[in-house]
Amino acid sequence: APVPPERRRRRLSRRGLLLVPAVLLAAVVAFGGWALYASSWLRIDRVAVGWAGDGPRVLEADRIAAAAAVPVGEPMARLDKDAVRDRLLEALPRLKDVEVVRAWPDRVVIKVTERQAVxxxxxxxxxxxxxxxxxxxxxxxxxxxxxxxxxxxxxxxxxxxxxxxxxxxxxxxxxxxxxxxxxxxxxxxxxxxxxxxxxxxxxxxxxxxxxxxxxxxxxxxxxxxxxxxxxxxxxxxxxxxxxxxxxxx
Missing domain, CATH: 3.40.50.10960 (Rossmann fold)
Incomplete structure (x- = not known):
């Protein structure tokens, strides 16, 4: 039996309602990806160095930052924290531990612990x-x-x-x-x-x-x-x- 015009219109309306959230979701995902990887909003702009605890502080912050080689200007989302940590531990044997933190939207914080001579x-x-x-x-x-x-x-x-x-x-x-x-x-x-x-x-x-x-x-x-x-x-x-x-x- 043919579908009455009123029922056909209701079906089309429901399909339209279902399509709207899907389109919005796709737009949000696309915008989020653009904001994280392509925009200038969430790019690394600054690197801060700090010490964890009350241990020795022999190394200079500038030297630590230089050895970390954090890619300033790159998207924050692409930051490889493990790679930064490994570079520091290899370049500066005095460091016992390193923690790399993303401080959104544009700052990277490096917290270090220096070894102490016994x-x-x-x-x-x-x-x-x-x-x-x-x-x-x-x-x-x-x-x-x-x-x-x-x-x-x-x-x-x-x-x-x-x-x-x-x-x-x-x-x-x-x-x-x-x-x-x-x-x-x-x-x-x-x-x-x-x-x-x-x-x-x-x-x-x-x-x-x-x-x-x-x-x-x-x-x-x-x-x-x-x-x-x-x-x-x-x-x-x-x-x-x-x-x-x-x-x-």
């Missing part, structure tokens, strides 16, 4: 800075007060073959990092002969036989107690923390 290792041009992870990240021309020197005197034995120099250094650095602030300030040299032979040379000619880097928390507690009990002592042995010893000479 010990210094004598090097050809001065002293290499080594952080808590055992990473050597920079060289200073002179020793820095308050940062102990790490003296490696590794013996060629089974322990060195088993643990390897890198692991031994990292373990020794961990010992220094675990020291209470007052004891850390007194520590001048960390002498390492093997994984099981670590000793600390403190201010005033005092020496601590630490032993292995294991049981660090117990050894810190034992050393604190025995130093308090034997204030005149110059030699302390906490290699077995349950039986610490002290001697005047």
């Amino acid at each position: 010990v210094l290792v004598p090097a050809q041009d001065g002293f290499a800075e080594v952080d808590i992870d055992g990473v050597s990240f920079g060289v200073v021309p002179e020793a820095v007060p308050g940062i102990p020197l790490l003296s490696l005197e590794l013996e060629q034995n089974a322990g060195l073959r088993r643990f390897g120099e890198e692991r031994i250094v990292t373990a020794a650095v961990g010992v220094v990092a675990a020291l209470p602030p007052a004891l850390h300030r007194q520590t001048e040299v960390v002498r390492v002969r093997s994984y099981d032979s670590i000793s600390l040379e403190l201010a005033g000619g005092r020496t601590v036989r630490w032993g292995s880097p294991e049981q660090t928390e117990a050894k810190v507690a034992a050393l604190t107690a025995v130093m308090k009990a034997a204030e005149e002592a110059r030699y302390f042995d906490i290699s077995v923390p349950s039986a610490p010893a002290a001697a005047v000479s």
Whole structure:
């Protein structure tokens, strides 16, 4: 049977109503794509550098921004944050972590964390800075007060073959990092002969036989107690923390 004209008009009207939202949606999507990638509204115009936390701030902001090589003038949506982060970590070993943030509409914020030296290792041009992870990240021309020197005197034995120099250094650095602030300030040299032979040379000619880097928390507690009990002592042995010893000479 033929469709009455009134019903045909109603069907056409409904189709028109359905087409309107689809057209509007397509227009919105097209406009959004244009705004993100083609317009001048959302392009990178500025790069800001900041530091996370209260750690060291040795690097200059201009140097960090230059190494980041953020593509100023490019659409913000095309910014490859991982690539910026990787460039910075590769170019500036002093950086421990980098966070890259899009600050819409036109600013990129780079937040960095610099490595902090736990010990210094004598090097050809001065002293290499080594952080808590055992990473050597920079060289200073002179020793820095308050940062102990790490003296490696590794013996060629089974322990060195088993643990390897890198692991031994990292373990020794961990010992220094675990020291209470007052004891850390007194520590001048960390002498390492093997994984099981670590000793600390403190201010005033005092020496601590630490032993292995294991049981660090117990050894810190034992050393604190025995130093308090034997204030005149110059030699302390906490290699077995349950039986610490002290001697005047």
